[in-house]
Amino acid sequence: ETGVTQTPRHLVMGMTNKKSLKCEQHLGHNAMYWYKQSAKKPLELMFVYNFKEQTENNSVPSRFSPECPNSSHLFLHLHTLQPEDSALYLCASSQDVYGIFYNEQFFGPGTRLTVL
Amino acid sequence: DQQVKQNSPSLSVQEGRISILNCDYTNSMFDYFLWYKKYPAEGPTFLISISSIKDKNEDGRFTVFLNKSAKHLSLHIVPSQPGDSAVYFCAASPSETSYDKVIFGPGTSLSVIP
Numbered sequence: 001e002t003g004v005t006q007t008p009r010h011l012v013m014g015m016t017n018k019k020s021l022k023c024e025q026h027l028g029h030n031a032m033y034w035y036k037q038s039a040k041k042p043l044e045l046m047f048v049y050n051f052k053e054q055t056e057n058n059s060v061p062s063r064f065s066p067e068c069p070n071s072s073h074l075f076l077h078l079h080t081l082q083p084e085d086s087a088l089y090l091c092a093s094s095q096d097v098y099g100i101f102y103n104e105q106f107f108g109p110g111t112r113l114t115v116l
Numbered sequence: 117d118q119q120v121k122q123n124s125p126s127l128s129v130q131e132g133r134i135s136i137l138n139c140d141y142t143n144s145m146f147d148y149f150l151w152y153k154k155y156p157a158e159g160p161t162f163l164i165s166i167s168s169i170k171d172k173n174e175d176g177r178f179t180v181f182l183n184k185s186a187k188h189l190s191l192h193i194v195p196s197q198p199g200d201s202a203v204y205f206c207a208a209s210p211s212e213t214s215y216d217k218v219i220f221g222p223g224t225s226l227s228v229i230p
Binding site: 002004040041042043044045048055056058090091092097098100101103104105106107108109110 | 118120148150157158159160161162165205207209212213215216218219220221222223
């Protein structure tokens with residue numbers, strides 16, 4: 001248990017559905033991240049938020065829309081996804097954006113998304 | 117084309133022996149390297165890191181070796197324990213501050229056999 005929770009843990013959705021993934025941390029961290037891990041592909045950073053402000057969008061398609069209403073919560077809104085978007089979506093948090101380098105980035109367990 | 121490669125998708129090692137996980141990278145601008153471990157149904161956890169100014173970093177049973185000229189790094193686990201069975205990811209970054217430029221490898225699944 002890292003202190004980063006994600007809901008739901010599993011999600012199956014059709015291509016026309018709209019759904020949201022939720023991430024929550026009460027570690028007092030200021031940076032939050034969304035990562036995508038597709039089968040047999042490396043982990044990919046999607047979005048970074050620092051103090052609720054988005055600092056990075058690694059060329060992610062607009063059908064993925066992040067939202068960070070406060071420093072404890074991060075959402076990933078999904079709409080009109082494609083089957084190739086099926087993957088494990090991981091949320092992480094750290095005290096600041098450099099925490100990834102100092103053993104201070106904590107990951108949630110992920111949401112396993114299947115797009116039919 | 118993958119910038120960070122882990123050419124062995126899986127590795128099996130007897131308990132008590134050494135596990136050696138390899139990682140190769142193509143971008144000579146990478147300057148900082150990390151290893152993560154991931155158990156099923158859990159997120160990755162940071163294991164150990166190394167800066168390009170070093171060629172070795174040790175933390176308990178885990179040692180990372182870096183050969184910059186060969187663009188190669190390896191993670192040694194000695195002695196290997198059944199609890200080390202997990203997927204290990206190598207990652208690389210142009211610097212210790214390029215938090216948005218970290219590139220991960222595809223992972224190597226390690227099985228430590230009791």
